[in-house]
Amino acid sequence: MPELPEVETVRRALVPHLTGARIVSVWSSGKPLRLARPLPLRALRAAVTGRRITALRRRAKYILLDTDGPHSVLVHLGMTGQLLVVPHDAPRAPHTHVVFALDRGRDLRFVDPRRFGMVNLVRRDAEDDLPELGILGLDPLGPGLTDISLLDLARRTRQAVKTFLLDQRKVAGIGNIYACEALFEAGVHPSTPANRLTPARVEALRRAIVAVLERGLRNRGTTLRDYRDADGQSGQNQHSLAVYGREGEPCRRCGSPVKRLEHAARGTYFCPRCQRR
DNA sequence: ATCACGACCTGGAGGC
DNA sequence: TGCCTCCAGGTCGTGA
Numbered sequence: 001m002p003e004l005p006e007v008e009t010v011r012r013a014l015v016p017h018l019t020g021a022r023i024v025s026v027w028s029s030g031k032p033l034r035l036a037r038p039l040p041l042r043a044l045r046a047a048v049t050g051r052r053i054t055a056l057r058r059r060a061k062y063i064l065l066d067t068d069g070p071h072s073v074l075v076h077l078g079m080t081g082q083l084l085v086v087p088h089d090a091p092r093a094p095h096t097h098v099v100f101a102l103d104r105g106r107d108l109r110f111v112d113p114r115r116f117g118m119v120n121l122v123r124r125d126a127e128d129d130l131p132e133l134g135i136l137g138l139d140p141l142g143p144g145l146t147d148i149s150l151l152d153l154a155r156r157t158r159q160a161v162k163t164f165l166l167d168q169r170k171v172a173g174i175g176n177i178y179a180c181e182a183l184f185e186a187g188v189h190p191s192t193p194a195n196r197l198t199p200a201r202v203e204a205l206r207r208a209i210v211a212v213l214e215r216g217l218r219n220r221g222t223t224l225r226d227y228r229d230a231d232g233q234s235g236q237n238q239h240s241l242a243v244y245g246r247e248g249e250p251c252r253r254c255g256s257p258v259k260r261l262e263h264a265a266r267g268t269y270f271c272p273r274c275q276r277r
Numbered sequence: 278a279t280c281a282c283g284a285c286c287t288g289g290a291g292g293c
Numbered sequence: 294t295g296c297c298t299c300c301a302g303g304t305c306g307t308g309a
Contacts, residue, residue: 034285079302114286
């Protein structure tokens with residue numbers, strides 16, 4: 001579900017609800033989450049109960065809720081995670097795993113059927129000591145990703161460029177959908193070894209990455225099934241996808257059937273005519 | 278050091 | 294209706 005545009009859309013939707021809100025209590029279902037098992041509930045309660053949320057940040061696909069203490073709450077949505085703000089007395093949806101009760105009569109709830117997500121605690125002065133944050137590469141919408149830096153990263157690996165784009169240690173925030181879409185937009189075959197891309201094609205790829213992510217953001221994310229923002233709203237970007245999930249359907253540019261391949265056990269959709277090695 | 282692959286979970290879709 | 298298989302937006306650990 002949640003790649004950079006979805007995570008950023010969730011963050012933006014949370015800002016008006018959470019900025020300045022005080023955390024009154026923390027509840028957990030007790031079920032482990034894939035990326036934070038076990039959930040550090042005691043430490044979480046001790047660090048955030050009674051604290052106010054001062055700011056919300058995004059790093060790659062992670063959201064950080066900064067408190068007025070030394071800690072932040074780190075959230076990753078995994079594949080099916082949702083962060084929802086609802087009235088305190090709203091019925092608890094199935095697969096609700098963490099609830100932050102807030103003042104103002106509302107809850108921030110983390111709902112995640114597959115439990116691939118994470119809710120964790122981090123000290124802001126030691127954020128990058130957490131391996132999952134420390135390894136993150138360049139944010140494609142930040143100032144770090146340039147034609148030069150992307151070319152430099154690509155030259156270091158023979159991985160298929162599709163796999164390369166999904167590697168969060170290199171460029172952080174792209175997932176399966178936007179990787180496919182960016183490669184289509186740049187006319188690059190997903191199996192092309194990253195180190196065989198010419199500088200001109202890397203430049204086209206960088207522009208395509210930025211374009212598809214910004215379009216996804218304008219459309220408030222891609223909802224294939226589960227994705228909802230913090231107000232429960234779906235995104236609209238699924239209507240703008242050129243290749244993802246369209247196996248057998250005509251390419252929107254040339255009409256030939258969209259093909260599906262696998263890279264690192266993830267589906268890859270592409271147009272064999274428009275995308276060349 | 279790279280890298281390919283299975284594991285981690287649940288649920289929805291489609292075939293029979 | 295029910296059962297089975299396959300697939301899914303992410304990341305990590307293993308072993309070659």
